[in-house]
Amino acid sequence: MIELDNVAYSYGGGELLSGITFDMQPGSFHFLTGPSGSGKTTFLKLCYGALVPTAGHVRLFDRDVRGMTRDDIAMARRRVGVVHQDVQFLDHLPVADNVALPLTVSGRTKIDELANLKELLSWVGLKSRADALPPELSGGERQRAALARAVIMSPDVILADEPTGNVDWEMSQRLLRLLVELNKMGKTIMIATHDLALIRAAKTQVQARVLRIANRQLQLAGADL
């Protein structure tokens, strides 16, 4: 579904990532770890077509991103749920509308999908906050709203960039449980994090592989975590 073939990326200076080859298997659960500034966010952006590799090839659903138009990328985004590192919303619209945004922009506003929305909001525990505006939400609520927004289109893949970055341990466990549940429903998950405790906690619930970015390369981390 997402394939990187000998990919390198540079923002203009030296190469931040180089020689990265990775094939995301359907149904897998990955953690992506590495020190701050090592390129985790950059790697995820390559995975959802926000960045085009400076060398090598990235294929989204069997199409090379270099040959995709902006509209093609937009269509691919509907199949990849992304939880951004700095989650952003349309601050003038209530939470429910924000969560339903992917449906709205793709013209899918049928009744049954709106019923889905209610279910989804209670699944992430935001049912009572449906009418709140995003700036009124706590950090954990924002992360959960972002997760709900990422999954409402029922995407094949969910990429989450530091989803537990600004929340307490309790909340990060709750978010992790949601992601594990999604994986059990067949979704492919990749979580970028430098929170090793989170990874350890996950390993008790799901078969997760850990990738580490070190020296510009992507390595499969051993069982030492």
Place this chain on the structure above:
Amino acid sequence: MKFTPSDMLSMLVGDPQADRMVPPTGFTARLTVITAAIMAFLAVFALALSLAAGRLADRWGEELARSATLRISAPAEQMADQTAAALRVLETTAGVASARALSDDEQRALLEPWFGPDVPVDTLPIPQLIEVIEGDPGFDAQGLRLRLQAEVPGAVLDDHTRWRRPLVEAASRLRLLGWTSIALIFAAMAAMITLAANAALAANAQVIAVLRLVGARDSYIAQAFVRRYTLRALSGAGIGMLAGLIAVALLPAAQAEGGFLTGLGFTGPGWLWPLIIPPLAAVVGFVATQAAARRTLRELS
């Protein structure tokens, strides 16, 4: 960048949903509407000027091309003979469609504005006028003058050209100036809307990024802005046009003679012309915002 009038129409009637995606803005919105209104108001006057100048140029141009006057000054007893002789000459001149001596009543009507209604035309030594209607092709004025000199010594041919041509030229220039002003007004409106749209796009960078992230296509994102500015240009121009029409309607009525200044305004179906200003403003708003949005969106990942 491609769009058709039907795109524009479907955008105007459909999907106010996209419009909700961008937070409402009070001040710049009003500013855009007001500026569009002012531009439309000015456009109404420029249009009135162009149409009036056009009418003047056409009328004078037409008369210039078609008619001439023969003036016969002679002692009273020779007047009838010379008039008859002149008419004979005219009848046999190639390029003269018809020639006709004006009656006393007609001459009195011509003199009335200067001397009042009770001119004793028959007792005054005023010249006899003969109206000459030119055929197609017209006559050779110089040749006609030579023939008249020989046969009707008291006749002077005034083919109007000498004094009217510069006026017709001036009127044509004025018309051109009017249309140029209209073009400039719309260009300024396009520039103003581009600036406003650019400001809105910059102010809503986060909105655009979020929409892009959740899989909105560029056309959808652009639509939110384009719809807004098209409607603002349309409504502003509508208001400005109405105000302009009222102002023109309140101008003093034109006199029958149609002096230039008093003739400024619309006549008959000419009143329909200003109705194209609001749709034209909408098209300008649509194109300008579409271009601005596409430019901004292309730079995003």
